Amino acid sequence: MKILIVDDFSTMRRIIKNLLRDLGFTNTDEADDGNTALPMLKSGKYDFLVTDWNMPGMTGFDLLKAVRADEDLKTLPVLMVTAEAKRDQIVAAAQAGVNGYVVKPFTAAVLKEKIEKIFERIQ
Amino acid sequence: MSDSKKPHRGLEPEVAEKLKQQAAELAESTQNGDYARSMTLINELSEVRDQSLYREVGRLTRSLHEAIRNFQIDPRSAEQQEALSKMTDASDRLEYVVQMTGEAANRTMDLVEETMPVASGVREEATALRDEWQRLRRREMEPAEFRELYGRIDRFFVGLAKDSDTIYGNLSEILMAQDFQDLTGQVIQKVTTLVKEVEEQMLSLVVMASHVDQLTGTVHQIEEKEESPEKGVGPQIKAEEREDVVSGQDDVDDLLSSLGF
Structure with missing residues (x-):
């Protein structure tokens, strides 16, 4: 299980990386926005994408849309972990094909629950 | 508008008094047919208005400057005092x-x-x-x-x-x-x-x-600038008081399940 973590703040990437490790996912890579993430996703054979929304350069929302529009990536499970809390945004993310949505600040238990739920559905 | 009742902010009492006095004089001279005097009074009136506007702008500029100048966390440090902006x-x-x-x-x-x-x-x-x-x-x-x-x-x-x-x-x-x-x-x-x-x-x-706009009859066309939710707007403050914002993960889950998630 190879996971890509995308967030512009290194501390948040580190927190998510740690939580994922506690859940048994040790194979993780990091990117600081959509522009760096997309080429990694295209060449890196990732199984799961965890992304923030609000980032300079390419946002997580645009990254999500780019992933869904890409023939090779369109089935990649995507979890948004973001401070964006407007109802319209959550609806838009759902319509764009997000698999899970976690609002910051979040707990380890919430992240675990959402990730497990996503994998349950895939299997 | 309450402007007619309330004295203009920054308009000193003596200026207001002068305006009142000149207005009365203007009415009187116009009635008496002394138009030369009326015109002089009108000029004086607009001068008083301009001066009070300038004074107000000057006063605000000074207090703005003061507010910015007062912004100093550690006034003991010399280089901080020298900070230009x-x-x-x-x-x-x-x-x-x-x-x-x-x-x-x-x-x-x-x-x-x-x-x-x-x-x-x-x-x-x-x-x-x-x-x-x-x-x-x-x-x-x-x-x-x-x-x-x-x-x-x-x-x-x-x-x-x-x-x-x-x-x-x-x-x-x-x-x-x-x-x-x-x-x-x-x-x-x-x-x-x-x-x-x-x-x-x-x-x-x-x-x-x-x-100033009211006095001069200026109308501005101001375009509404809206933040783009697609770009991301960051954390929401006072989320629990707002309808368009979720107040936590439970809200997100409810919203998503209402969408069939």
Whole structure:
């Protein structure tokens, strides 16, 4: 299980990386926005994408849309972990094909629950 | 509008008095057919108006300048006093907050990452020893094995004391890493005060400008600038008071399940 973590703040990437490790996912890579993430996703054979929304350069929302529009990536499970809390945004993310949505600040238990739920559905 | 009842903000009583007096004189001279005098009075009136506007703008400019000049966190430091732009200074200070909080978060995470394996090491050895200990109690242990266990327990106690010290020390350091809050809190409060002062002065300027617009009959076309939710708007403040914003993960889950998630 190879996971890509995308967030512009290194501390948040580190927190998510740690939580994922506690859940048994040790194979993780990091990117600081959509522009760096997309080429990694295209060449890196990732199984799961965890992304923030609000980032300079390419946002997580645009990254999500780019992933869904890409023939090779369109089935990649995507979890948004973001401070964006407007109802319209959550609806838009759902319509764009997000698999899970976690609002910051979040707990380890919430992240675990959402990730497990996503994998349950895939299997 | 309440403007007709309330004296214009910044219009000094003597100016208001002068206006009243001149207005009365103007009415009188017009009635008496003294138009030359009327025209002079009208000119004087507009001069009074202009002067009070200039004075108001001047006053606001001074207080704005004062507000910016007063923005100084450590007036004892010479180079800070020499800082050219206090606004730049304010953003530098916020940059400092970002840096401090980032450092503290990383320091804390370093210590946590260092401590976690120590805690799980203790746990693993304790579990293993408990299993051995139970074998001993069930008398399933050979004397050689017992001697081995004896030494292992000894080493465990020594290690336990050492590991507890490490954990305790790291926890203390995590505690100390939170000292940024005091410093960043002070900086943020100073910047907040500046923002509030500037906001007040700006508001006065806006009110002032609207008076000028009213007097001159100027109408502005101002385009509404809306933030783009697609770009991301960041954390929402006072989320529980707002309808268009979720107030937590439960809200998100409800919303998503209502969409068939």
